[in-house]
Amino acid sequence: MPMSTPSNLCKPAYQQAEIIAHEQIAEATWRIRVDCPYLATTTRPGQFAMVRLTSRNDPLLARPLAIYDVFPQHQAPEHWQPTPPRSDTASGNPHFVDFVYAVAGKFTTTLTTLRPGDSVSLWGPLGNGFGTPPTNHLVLIAGGIGQTALLMLGREFLATVPSSQVTFCWGARHAGLFGHAEDFQSCGMNTHFATLDGSKGHHGTVIDLLNDMEKNHVFKRAAIACCGPEGMMAAVANWTAERSLNCQVSLETPMACGIGICFSCVAPVLDEKGDWDYRRTCVEGPIFDSRAIQWDAMT
Incomplete structure (x- = not known):
């Protein structure tokens, strides 16, 4: 669903x-x-x-x-x-x-x-904002500065969905890039970190972290929301598709006007008829179903 x-x-x-x-x-x-x-x-x-x-x-x-x-x-x-x-x-x-x-x-x-x-x-x-996940377990996945789009979603989910749980996974190059992670911890999210140099949390990419966490079956019937570098989001999109998990992504496409006039922020997206077309990230996005993005053309 x-x-x-x-x-x-x-x-x-x-x-x-x-x-x-x-x-x-x-x-x-x-x-x-x-x-x-x-x-x-x-x-x-x-x-x-x-x-x-x-x-x-x-x-x-x-x-x-x-x-x-x-x-x-x-x-x-x-x-x-x-x-x-x-x-x-x-x-x-x-x-x-x-x-x-x-x-x-x-x-x-x-x-x-x-x-x-x-x-x-x-x-x-x-922009369009995130949709409501059809589950009581939401997994937020951030890469780099991608946490900026996810805090409000997780807190609102915890406040409005009965018996809800939010898992927050944040990957970065090193521990010095995690600013104010307390925001996620203080509102009741289960927080996990991954660093490429091993200075905090799991040693590796955020995908490595997800694979490690999956051993405990934490993602069963979960919905995913993701924001970060395009390559990282493409990897998360593939990871969730292989597991038939719903995943929304927040694209960080450069834009000039913010109101859909200049068409500088278009992304290749699968339309309702199953054909590829370009959608304006500032108007039709920045939130898209991860399965609708033509990631090869993005990255």
Whole structure:
């Protein structure tokens, strides 16, 4: 049974958002918190926002960032509360939005120079978001910075699905790349790590970790959600297909506009008739059934 597609998506809006906190949390990895009530109350797990540097013209274009977390300030994670609560968040309604990003170019390098009190321009929420898994066991698989798309999905699943279980598997080159893994552990997920150098968790790739965990039959009747480098997601897609497991992937395709006009983010996807066609990651995605992606053309 496939996962159901979200149908209650809200319209995106343009917003100016004040930066509340901004810190490095791992090697070449930063976390930024902005005050943006509309985005905080309307976003669904797996959606993203186009982020632009308000006071800069270079780089000119906005960049897509996955929405990592939303919450009222008084419920901020205990391990990252860099600012005191604000009186206007006491109602308990989501008010703040967190993004986690890797420094990998001019935009993200410039973004690291912004400080609390500065502002960014946001357009969102965008994208289709994750569907609801038809199971009570959800397995989240992240590679590199792919955890950014998965936290909200796992926490919502635990809160809304009776007798639910979430297993989180995160692979990276080394232990210094795991930033704020406590976010997944503190909300009740079973967390597992894999590093290529063996510095944390399983020594090997995330596929090696999955193969090792499979010995204990932990994936029986599980549904999978995955985000990471394309090669890693292709490997997970093959792994889940061999086991007849439902798997959704969040594509990290580069995009320029975020609204489907420029067609710079298209991905080869199997359509309803069984033919290959191109779909815009920013509109029809970024979430797709892993079996619908033509991975050879992606990687």
